[in-house]
Amino acid sequence: MNLLPSAATFAALVKIGLLVGGLMTAAAYLVLLERWIAAWVQDRRGPNRVGIPLTKIRLFGLGQPLADGLKIILKEDFTPSGVDRVLYNAAPLVILAASLAIFAAIPFGSVLPPLGIPGLPDPVPFLVAPGLDVGVLWVFALSSIAVYGVLLGGWASNNKYGFLGGLRSSAQLVAYEIPLGLGLLGVVLAAGSLRLDTIMNAQAESGVWYAFAQPLGFIVFMVASFAEAARLPFDLPEAEQELVGGYHTEYSGIKLLLFLVAEFLHMITAAFLIVILFLGGWHLWGVTGSSQEIGWIQALLRFGILSGKILGVIVFFMLVRWSWPRFRFDQLMNLAWKVMLPLGLVNLVTVATVEEFRPQLVAALGPGFGGAVAIALPWIACLAGWLVAGVFTPSGTDNTPILTHDPLDIEREMAEHERLERAPHDVSPTLVGSR
């Protein structure tokens, strides 16, 4: 019996190793980037001290992730009393495992040139699980499982802040999965495939990124991914100012580290999906070409362009964090159900119509003009939908209090105060001897 792994298994293992290593390093350095951007936006300098350990070399603070990681690993891993131990310990594992497993179906480049290794089908794609026909479904199924980590963590830690964070995140993530799916459906409809690499190739071949062909879908998907990644302005599950830390309030040490890494992985996933689905993946006009038969330079270039785009989206995520205040919960829900859901449906209908009548359009108006009309229609739908949403402001809430008396009537207030002072203290029977 041949105990050696086959070439395909070996290639998958190498890719898993590279991907997990790269993602963990990326998450660590994104923490540094986040701190840098936070500092720069606030006119500070940010971490710029830690360089190579045991030397005086500073490297602009590039050694900071190592110090941060060591610190949090060496912290006491404290388990509060009254927690549900099994779920409490399982929650960070669930969330991290799910966040990492998502990347099995996400391509992180185009393809490698033919390697000529026997038993390995050429060309080798930058994808752990090549040829997975349900790629998008896999990604969304696992990101839903990652929500369980948040819920379990909030529930099991026996803390009101954790519990509220878990509640909020369950409602928020369930609500925003619908616009996320609607935004995605348009792309799937246009590309005719659930495979992420096929979707990228379709954009590369036509040269029209789906962000341009489906602007409304792009906006809806973008907003929904901010909410799914629980980034500001949608970070209600862990709103520090009101919930301490939300669902991970009671976690410390390495378990907290797992939660934080998973959060950054969510952001990376969101950036990957935005780039792959809407921003053309590895494609850049006039630079990458669109063929599947490429040389090494081309392959590395595509990988670099994809990574650059992802970094750009992540920087955008971080800039938005410092530009917008957090939504209130009712505003969040209004935005999801009354704005994003209808806009997503409008996008879906428009894309379906355009895709259905594209052959007729091209036949009637010629390929150039017909294609332009096919792009213009979704833009018109986007502007119209946006305008309607703006004019009717379903996400706005009227906060004007309903007044029963003039709030500035000082005589009335004094009289009320006096009445309360004179009245015998009303001890509510429900408050005597609770439980």
Place this chain on the structure above:
Amino acid sequence: MKPTDPAITWLEEKPLGLTERLYLPLFLQGLSTTARHMVSRKVTVNYPEVRPTVGNPLIYRGVHRLNRDDAGRVKCVACFLCATACPAHCIDIVATESPWPDREKYPESFSIDELRCIFCGMCEEACPVDAIELTSLLDLTGKSREEMIFDKEKLLSVYDMTKDAEPMKSKTLAAGGMATFDTASGSPATAAGGHH
């Protein structure tokens, strides 16, 4: 102030216009503010290597000093006004008969617990002879609590250390005071001067 006070102008929140309701213009405005701050000049400094400049040493409240008069004697007359004014009770004075004819008392010992001090500057304001002053030395560290109790000699040495960079405030004020002091272009006497 009552809510009915005529000095108060009550404003109504304006209803949102179409631009605000469309979200995107305000979003871009916010993002451009963020981006502008990203590249703007930083207000913090790389501290131990680069020392922050104190805007106006005349009103900065840092480490205390005990001033000397022209003869090099301690100016303090041990009147206890600073110790009385001190809200943190950090000044401890032991007064004794003065060996000099120009005053009755002088401090035999004068100590300030810098750990207790809240740097409010009331001692400086209370002093009738401008003997105690707050300098613009802003980094005050020590390895023990005992070390942080500054006695008379230490406070006088702070004066010797800072007198060139920061002349006595009464003299600066008499020579034209705050009016001649240009707060925008930094200071004639920064915290770096005379320190280390």
